[in-house]
Amino acid sequence: MPSTARNTVPPPSARELLAINMIRLRRAKGWSQEALAFAAGLHRTFIGHTERQARNASIDSVERIANALEVPIHELFVPSCS
Numbered sequence: 001m002p003s004t005a006r007n008t009v010p011p012p013s014a015r016e017l018l019a020i021n022m023i024r025l026r027r028a029k030g031w032s033q034e035a036l037a038f039a040a041g042l043h044r045t046f047i048g049h050t051e052r053q054a055r056n057a058s059i060d061s062v063e064r065i066a067n068a069l070e071v072p073i074h075e076l077f078v079p080s081c082s
Contacts (some may be wrong), residue, residue, distance in 0.1 A: 014077055018062065019053045021076045023070045039068035 012020070026036045033051065037044040041064055049055035050065075057065070066073040 007082070012079065015056065017077045017079060018057065019051050020066060021078070022069075023051050025071060025075075029069070036065070036068060039058050040064040041051065041068075055076060 026033070029035075031039070033047040034044045037047045038043055040047075040061075042061060046055065046057075046061070047065075050057050050061075062076060063073055071077075073079075
């Protein structure tokens with residue numbers, strides 16, 4: 001009989017994946033939140049709130065962030081291997 005799923009960890013939410021990947025990609029570029037906000041045409045506090053998972057980003061904002069980070073949108077929602 002298969003084991004129950006009582007001890008499994010739920011997968012990260014889309015909001016959590018977005019935050020993790022934004023931080024990872026932003027840091028890889030050596031950018032501050034302010035630099036990412038400027039490149040994406042968004043406000044710095046919006047970037048901070050999104051990275052802290054305190055705000056729900058619209059698809060338009062996600063597209064602007066992906067373009068600024070020079071990655072396809074889906075890369076912001078892919079679980080990292082590390």
